[in-house]
Amino acid sequence: MHGRVKVRTTAEQEELKKIERAKKVVQYRAGIDLIFKKRKEGIWDDEIFLMSEQMVLKNPDIYTLWNVRREAFGGIKWSQEDYVEQLKKELILTEHCLRANPKSYSVWHQRCWVNDHLPEPDWATELSLCAKCLNLDERNFHCWDYRQYVVKKAGIPEDEEFKFSTTKIETNFSNYSSWHYRSLILPKMFPDENGELPIREDKHIEELDLVMNATFTDPNDTSAWFYQRWLLNTRSTSNKTVWGIRMNEARIVIAFNKEVSLNKSNTQLKVDENLIDTEFRSCNAKNYTSVWIATFPENGVNLKRNSVVEVLHDGVDYQLNWSLNDQAWAYKSELPCNQEHNVKHLSTQLENYKQLAEIEPDNKWALLTGIILMKNIDAVKYHATILNDLDTLIRIDKKRSQYYKDLRSKYVIEFMIRHIFADKGIECEISQIVLPCMNLTTLWMERYMSFMEQINLAGNQLGDSLQKLCALQSCVKLSLSSNGIKSLQRFPTLESLRFLSLRDNKLSSLDEILDLVKRNNLTELDIRDNPVSNATDILTQLTMISPELKVFLTSQPGSNIDSSS
Known part of the structure; x- marks a missing residue:
């Protein structure tokens, strides 16, 4: 029939696509072969720049081509003025590529490299680019990472970035990247001197209120809940790295409050002021662990009941005493303890999350947050309730049941160990x-x-x-x-x-x-x-x-x- 547009069948369309793909493959291989040939022969010219530019515009994720372009920058003999001009053109190229793929690792890395080589980078323009990208996709963590790079290089005050993250969160609570960015800024602005809280105590209270508002606004969104987990991550502290030491004529065992690496430069054993040549090995063959052992050769250490035995670790001297019951020299310190912080405020939050759990009984986050709050407030008082709530989580969130079982095991063991040491x-x-x-x-x-x-x-x-x-x-x-x-x-x-x-x-x-x-x-x-x-x-x-x-x-x-x- 004349005058009618021919409608191609599915088979015809697929055949045309196949021909087009084959044509692109041929062009790609020809371009790659040419670039690699010039690279191998050390021929750095405008053609290699032009060819690689055409290819990265079509596919920005071919990181090898970006490597070639960086090599070409060093291989071509430009004047300083031409070199700077070419770097600025490279910024334009990366911006075009980001429009095609705003989450390309290779392109963001190339942009960092260009700015590192520019004598006077325009950081205001870079911040503006970040703002545009984050307006399009506020969860683009590649852009958030690049923003950290720009902020550090430009010397932008942390309080400005804090305000920026606050603005993004207030615009949309469901912004995981912004919450994460906030967790990187706050410890620098408001560090906790004792190292027990993620941030200073007064700021800690403010952030708990902010994140509670977010979790109540949308209880099923995970972004704010993850940030809250970070806030509630208190640390057990001890002013001593070594928890305990036991030594007899055959060997010495040292238990630390954290995972450490031992060597002859940071750990020495002395008996009656004599330095003992000791080769420590970790209990699990790893470089960092919490229990280390050294075995003595036969007749290698001359020990008496009244011997003065000491271990020097990282400049701290630990004196061992003879234990009649153990028939060994021993040292032991207190278990690291969780200091009480913001108990009144945490208790108020606990009551609020209990109400949320009653309103939404299948919301795992409300239950889990309540468990962490109870542990931070008084792990002994709430021990039975914590275990009961964990059993509930195992039942309602079966996909993560093993995680809850392991968490329950940790709480049970910690409770028992602390009870034993506190009792005796x-x-x-x-x-x-x-x-x-x-x-x-x-x-x-x-x-x-x-x-x-x-x-x-x-x-x-x-x-x-x-x-x-x-x-x-x-x-x-x-x-x-x-x-x-x-x-x-x-x-x-x-x-x-x-x-x-x-x-x-x-x-x-x-x-x-x-x-x-x-x-x-x-x-x-x-x-x-x-x-x-x-x-x-x-x-x-x-x-x-x-x-x-x-x-x-x-x-x-x-x-x-x-x-x-």
């Missing part, structure tokens, strides 16, 4: 901890168990936390019965361990059992009620490795490693 006091030697059937899914604060000799963790779910047992360097008797353990590959080597119960787990690998016995100097091993206990010749193979080892394979009257002694 710092001067009393605490030789055991009993944590059976508490639904623990992870270990926590294990550094404070490093001097305990008997540890009962039976009836939990610690199969995925075996690697954390490495801190238990003084443990002689350990029960991991009924923990759903399927593998022992991550079970550490514990030099003091003699009695180990792995009863009623899901162990099936004989090789893992044999390896465990090879690495640990056990005298009793209970592997009853495991599939591996039925393995052929298991007792024979274990006896060949450790003839004195007593192994429990089947139930025997009166035999139970789990029982406390």
Whole structure:
């Protein structure tokens, strides 16, 4: 029919697109080949600039082309005036590319590079560009990062950026990037001198009120809730890095309040004013950890009951005293504690979030925030309520149930450890901890168990936390019965361990059992009620490795490693 526009079929359209794509691929390969050829031969000219410019305009994310352009800037012999002019043109090019893709890592990086090489960058223009980009997409974190770069280079006062972030938040509470930007600015403007709060106490109160207003405005938006988590992240503090030390003629174990790195330059051992050559190793083979051990050679250290033993770490001298009960030299300090801050204000916030949780019972954020508030106000008083609310979160937010289970485990362990030390006091030697059937899914604060000799963790779910047992360097008797353990590959080597119960787990690998016995100097091993206990010749193979080892394979009257002694 004449006079009618032909409507192409889907097949025809796809064929045309295919031809167009093939044409672009040919052009791209030809351009890349030319650029790489010139680069290899060291030919830096206008053609390589023009060709790479055409290609980045079509696809700004080819970072290799930006690398070539930076190399070309150094390869072409320009006058200073021409060099500056070309850099300004590069800024125009990157701006065009940002219009095509405002979230291109390569383009933002190129813009930083250009400004670093300009003798007099126009920072006002750069701030204006940031404002335009953030007006188009206020969550463009690439632009927020670039703004930090510009602010630092231009020397813009932090209070101006604080006002800028406030304006963005007031415009839209659901601006995660602006909340995050605020968390970077405030600690610089209002630092907490004690290091216990993220920011100074009076400003902390103001920010809590601001973020509460945001969370009540839209309880289902996550942006403000994340910022609030940062605000409520108080730190346990101690004026001492070292928590405890135990030393005998064979070795020394040091437990720290935080993860540290030890070497001969920052840590020395002295006995009667004599420096002892000591090679410390971490309990988990990592460079930074909280428990470090050093083993002495036979007859390597001459110790007497009245010896003066001291450890010098980072310029602080820790004096060890002889412990008759432990038959060892020991040092121990108080557990780090959470200082009370803004308790009255936090209590008011807690009441408000309880009301929000009643209005929206399925809102996980209101419940979780209430838990954190209770822990910051009085973890002992609210302990039962905290655990009950965590159980509720496990039920209503199944996708994150494991996170809540781990959080619950941490709170339970911390509560028990603090209770034990508070009850017996710092001067009393605490030789055991009993944590059976508490639904623990992870270990926590294990550094404070490093001097305990008997540890009962039976009836939990610690199969995925075996690697954390490495801190238990003084443990002689350990029960991991009924923990759903399927593998022992991550079970550490514990030099003091003699009695180990792995009863009623899901162990099936004989090789893992044999390896465990090879690495640990056990005298009793209970592997009853495991599939591996039925393995052929298991007792024979274990006896060949450790003839004195007593192994429990089947139930025997009166035999139970789990029982406390």
